[in-house]
Amino acid sequence: MRREALAQVEGRLGPGPGRRPLPLAAGLASLFPEGGLRRGSTLSIGAGAGATSLALALLSGPSGAGSWCAVVGVPDLGLVAAAQSGIDLGRLALVPSPGPKWPSVVAALLEGFDVVVVHPPRPVREADARNLGARSREHGAVLAVLACPAWPARPDLGVEVAGGNWRGLGEGFGYLAGRELEVVVSGRGGAARPRRGRLSLGEPVSLGSAAAH
Amino acid sequence: MASYGARALVALCPGWPVMSVGRPPSALVAVVEANRVVAVSPAAGAADVRVGMRRREAESCCPGLGLLSRDLAGESRRWEQAVAAVEEFAPGVEVLQPGWLALGARGPARYFGGDLALAAKVAAAVEEAASRDGAGAEWAGFCRVGVADGLFAAQLAAGTAAPGEPVVVPRGASAGFLAPFPLQVLATPQLAALAGAGGAGTGSDGRFAALVDLLQRLGLRTLGDFAALPPPRVLGRFGTEGLLAHRLARGLSERPVRGRVPPPDWVVASELDPPAEQLQAAVFVGRALAERLHQRLAGEGLVCTRLAIEVETVEGATFRRSWRHDGALSAAAIGERVRWQLEGWAQGPATAGGGPGPREGQGGQARFGPVVKLALVPEEVRPDTGRQLGLWGAGPGAAARTARALARVQGLLGPEAAFSAVLQGGRDYKEQVRLVPWGEPREPLRAGGGGGTVRQGSKSATARSREGPPPWPGRLPGLAPATVHCSPLPAEVLDRAGRPVGVAGRGTISAPPVSVAFRPATSGHGGPAAPGGGEAPASTVVAWAGPWPLEERWWDAGRGRRRARLQVCTEGGAAYLLVREKGSWWVEATYD
Structure with missing residues (x-):
């Protein structure tokens, strides 16, 4: 009964500070069913071109709003790009080489961090995947699995890059100034119908004006 | 009785700055x-x-x-050994400066049978301790000792002593002993110790420098001249400072030797007999030790911010690791860390992850076995100033939870497995990032780490270099690559005719690149080409720019590097940063 009363209050006031979805960057928020990353959910970030940039874009919203993020198993993450995308490096922890103990590492991090991105270094056992999913639900953290199509447990949401194009580079002139990514979000429940959107990264200017200043 | 200074002993090593190195x-x-x-x-x-x-x-x-x-810090550190050696038989040792120590002589002299015997004992102890490193072996008989009433006279006595022949000024005879010394020694008593330094005249930095200068201009040359003046007149003319100097010159005490309190030993340790075969047993002992340590520290109003856990196994291997905590470590937190640490060690070395393994002390690759000794060594303690938690729990709570989670990870993998990144100055993308082990201060090595914006190394940036951070010309503008390969991948860049593309010394490209071939990193994630062996897959270039030369340290043959960089965009929608160095192409980063 008390739980019902709480649910009623929550319905009137909106969810409490510990349960509100984590905010996302402007281009991504509209693609997610709740307008943000739901705490306790599992995401899979598809393999392929643009996956790392997409992961950084996903982290930038929560990190900019004060959340703590961790990245496990990505030794070659471009941290200049991370800072450029708006991630606060002071609240970003990196575990580049977790080795065979990676499930314990991720489980420990899920207790303290709001978003944990993991690229599993080897085939994942189903028990580990389920255990980590349960861990993230229990602690209200978001588990994002990067570039691991063989993740044994079904994630709540799948985020993929369906295409994109570059800005600023010509045939022997210019420089890579920015890019557009076409992002598809699909999943269960409210996200059963895939949503598509465009995410713009880098300088929001055309080459002409970039050359002018 | 009270008019004479308390009996003091001073021992010194004249060449300590040279000797200590x-x-x-x-x-x-x-x-x-x-x-x-x-x-x-x-x-x-x-x-x-x-x-x-x-x-x-x-x-x-x-x-x-x-x-x-x-190197004052090094001098002090090595002098500390000598001080500790003297402290073993005489309490209350004061370090005047590295190379000098003072000691209240009255009690120890009576105990050891006179001033001379004490002086010989102190000299022997200092020499033995200082030559323990092997550094001082050839310096045999360097220590000079003086005993007199009052610290000031004892310092001068030690300064005039010859090695192996301590100068002992009899009780009440200090005034006569001091009389022939030049007035400059009032400002710097160490002067007497320096051979032929009487005329050096560098008394300008001492305490009584102005007074000494004035007295000399008034025609007083020695301490005896000054001491002969009647005290009331000295006070009237030179004030309290003058009176103080006058008391020193007459061999009266200014202050007694202020002995230091030896630093307390906070280490708690426990021998396990029989050895703890089960991990749980060792953890249990660790908890009890943590509780004891915490109580001892709390009793002194201290908290521990860095703690080392030391374990000795049956086979004689020692394991040691330090834990740092920005807040205070509570008893429960210490106990938890002991458990994590023991579990981490018991699970075997964390080398499989490819990250740097734990520092296992002398054990090296030793296997962890039954525990015979467990010790907790506080490496950093500070006064407990308390902590205030936020009223709504969110802010500091989150940081504490994160710290806990990372401490756990560091327990599993070693302290150099979890990092925080700091941006710093640098030309290529790898140089611009410094990974700091979590918990250490986040400081860049080189200035000029931009925030999120990367500026073109243009004229305006060079002009700014006079103030503000250095500009690091050669940094690439625009989008930064999301994947910077740990080790660059060898690549092949071909032109339309199928010949390798080259970059001339003047920074011109031989022909527009048409295809790029390289084998993706084996541990690659999200790379555009599927990982796998076989031929390096080639992809067609649809857009490119460059080459941008990057010349570093051309004046240094050993560390100088010349590179040229090229951005290419391939048909599949991927983009790469290629680097040409010493005639071959590398994929340095992927715009993933």
């Missing part, structure tokens, strides 16, 4: 600080190098002279 007396060496010589080795002294000389003067009178800059 491990140079033999025969080496031609002088130690320099602020362009002045502060210490010389005996050989250099024989070559007429004097303390107080300018650097250039010293070099001109002894051409082969080796000049070292002063």
